[in-house]
Amino acid sequence: xxxxxxxxxxxxxxxxxxxxxxxxxxxxxxxxxxxxxxxxxxxxxxxxxxxxxxxxxxxxxxxxxxxxxxxxxxxxxxxxxxxxxxxxxxxxxxxxxxxxxxxxxxxxxxxxxxxxxxxxxxxxxxxxxxxxxxxxxxxxxxxxxxxxxxxxxxxxxxxxxxxxxxxxxxxxxxxxxxxxxxxxxxxxxxxxxxxxxxxxxxxxxxxxxxxxxxxxxxxxxxxxxxxxxxxxxxxxxxxxxxxxxxxxxxxxxxxxxxxxxxxxxxxxxxxxxxxxxxxxxxxxxxxxxxxxxxxxxxxxxxxxxxxxxxxxxxxxxxxxxxxxxxxxxxxxxxxxxxxxxxxxxxxxxxxxxxxxxxxxxxxxxxxxxxxxxxxxxxxxxxxxxxxxxxxxxxxxxxxxxxxxxxxxxxxxxxxxxxxxxxxxxxxxxxxxxxxxxxxxxxxxxxxxxxxxxxxxxxxxxxxxx
Amino acid sequence: xxxxxxxxxxxxxxxxxxxxxxxxxxxxxxxxxxxxxxxxxxxxxxxxxxxxxxxxxxxxxxx
Numbered sequence: 164x165x166x167x168x169x170x171x172x173x174x175x176x177x178x179x180x181x182x183x184x185x186x187x188x189x190x191x192x193x194x195x196x197x198x199x200x201x202x203x204x205x206x207x208x209x210x211x212x213x214x215x216x217x218x219x220x221x222x223x224x225x226x227x228x229x230x231x232x233x234x235x236x237x238x239x240x241x242x243x244x245x246x247x248x249x250x251x252x253x254x255x256x257x258x259x260x261x262x263x264x265x266x267x268x269x270x271x272x273x274x275x276x277x278x279x280x281x282x283x284x285x286x287x288x289x290x291x292x293x294x295x296x297x298x299x300x301x302x303x304x305x306x307x308x309x310x311x312x313x314x315x316x317x318x319x320x321x322x323x324x325x326x327x328x329x330x331x332x333x334x335x336x337x338x339x340x341x342x343x344x345x346x347x348x349x350x351x352x353x354x355x356x357x358x359x360x361x362x363x364x365x366x367x368x369x370x371x372x373x374x375x376x377x378x379x380x381x382x383x384x385x386x387x388x389x390x391x392x393x394x395x396x397x398x399x400x401x402x403x404x405x406x407x408x409x410x411x412x413x414x415x416x417x418x419x420x421x422x423x424x425x426x427x428x429x430x431x432x433x434x435x436x437x438x439x440x441x442x443x444x445x446x447x448x449x450x451x452x453x454x455x456x457x458x459x460x461x462x463x464x465x466x467x468x469x470x471x472x473x474x475x476x477x478x479x480x481x482x483x484x485x486x487x488x489x490x491x492x493x494x495x496x497x498x499x500x501x502x503x504x505x506x507x508x509x510x511x512x513x514x515x516x517x518x519x520x521x522x523x524x525x526x527x528x529x530x531x532x533x534x535x536x537x538x539x540x541x542x543x544x545x546x547x548x549x550x551x552x553x554x555x556x557x558x559x560x561x562x563x564x565x566x567x568x569x570x571x572x573x574x575x576x577x578x579x580x581x582x583x584x585x586x587x588x589x590x591x592x593x594x595x596x597x598x599x600x601x602x603x604x605x606x607x608x609x610x611x612x613x614x615x616x617x618x619x620x621x622x623x624x625x626x627x628x
Numbered sequence: 629x630x631x632x633x634x635x636x637x638x639x640x641x642x643x644x645x646x647x648x649x650x651x652x653x654x655x656x657x658x659x660x661x662x663x664x665x666x667x668x669x670x671x672x673x674x675x676x677x678x679x680x681x682x683x684x685x686x687x688x689x690x691x
Contacts, residue, residue: 463670464673468667489653504647
């Protein structure tokens with residue numbers, strides 16, 4: 164069984180129809196992990212024993228004649244900031260290694276288990292999610308499966324790389340400023356950052372309480388929708404979970420573009436994109452028949468506000484670590500955590516006050532539009548260790564600049580599907596397109612992404628190993 | 629705020645928060661904070677009125 168020939172829905176359907184068993188599927192994916200992860204370094208904590216038990220349980224249900232749930236037997240893995248019962252939640256750090264094991268699975272892991280998905284392990288990330296590159300000094304960098312010398316993106320780099328390498332059909336990550344969308348873009352896989360407050364974050368290690376989102380990666384747009392539908396659920400125990408009902412998208416994917424007003428973001432999102440990043444948006448617009456451009460309000464200011472809030476909340480959250488264990492923290496981010504902790508309160512309050520008026524401006528924009536397109540990253544994946552990028556006539560720190568085009572969007576809380584596309588001039592490397600909808604309109608983003616998927620313009624490509 | 633003033637701020641405020649900083653780290657932290665000064669100054673240009681409250685998460689009662 165070649166996992167590069169499979170997809171989420173093919174696995175689910177094959178198991179449901181008896182074409183193969185969940186145990187056979189799991190064996191194929193575990194073998195794939197064992198033979199490729201020395202190259203990719205996506206996994207930090209496999210949990211194969213648990214996976215074998217979960218797969219056996221699915222096979223027993225099928226043998227009994229039970230109707231199987233939608234993701235029965237589909238293997239998946241989670242960023243290692245998700246709680247897995249009996250496992251220490253590392254969040255990319257070593258200072259967490261002495262914490263007690265999690266007593267329960269994260270809410271979203273429970274949701275995945277409820278629809279029959281099989282958890283195979285935890286994945287690499289930037290320490291405490293403060294980064295866009297997964298160049299983790301403690302556990303090693305995750306490598307981009309399409310060119311092992313390049314970054315996978317971050318902070319959910321293991322989640323993007325594991326799907327791109329076909330080690331799993333699905334994975335879960337988190338996104339505060341772009342940490343799902345950046346690795347999805349750089350690894351060439353589908354990713355979803357839902358509306359802020361859509362999915363419960365309970366049982367995950369936080370980074371920035373007021374901006375943290377969780378979401379899935381997938382090897383197909385249909386798989387992304389199945390995972391998103393499974394993850395939804397009202398949770399009164401996450402103060403940031405504002406969802407009042409489950410709103411599935413999978414049954415609406417094929418509804419087409421009728422009634423959707425779609426535009427391409429210009430200005431900031433054009434200026435900070437290189438030619439290949441602009442090309443993928445043009446290609447998507449061409450497929451969708453889109454010609455109009457749109458200006459996003461206050462993008463640069465929103466990025467600044469997101470940066471300040473992130474640094475301030477992140478620094479405050481880790482104050483005890485910074486006081487007592489700074490030398491044991493990630494060298495690439497510990498100084499930024501300290502700088503964030505020291506920021507004047509007036510900066511933080513100003514940023515939070517700005518966020519409120521910014522939200523209103525974005526909502527006004529979506530009175531005239533349903534879906535907007537922008538590149539997910541300014542460039543394709545840089546080589547591991549890259550320090551600087553030349554963008555828009557400026558030399559910018561590479562690790563921070565990878566989130567230039569994602570930060571203004573998540574700061575408004577809008578849902579985004581990242582469609583993996585393959586421009587010219589990048590030596591075969593992908594760049595994703597952000598398919599952005601108004602808050603709580605995930606279904607619109609999925610409908611547009613489905614057209615991109617069906618046209619063949621967006622989708623995964625095989626890796627060379 | 630000049631680079632020297634930023635460094636002085638870092639040394640004073642880190643002491644207030646109880647974060648020990650040796651000289652090399654203090655300089656790196658100051659460099660990061662100095663870059664953020666430009667962002668904070670940009671945000672000062674946002675047209676906020678006294679009625680513009682911070683964005684909220686807190687809710688006094690779950691619903």
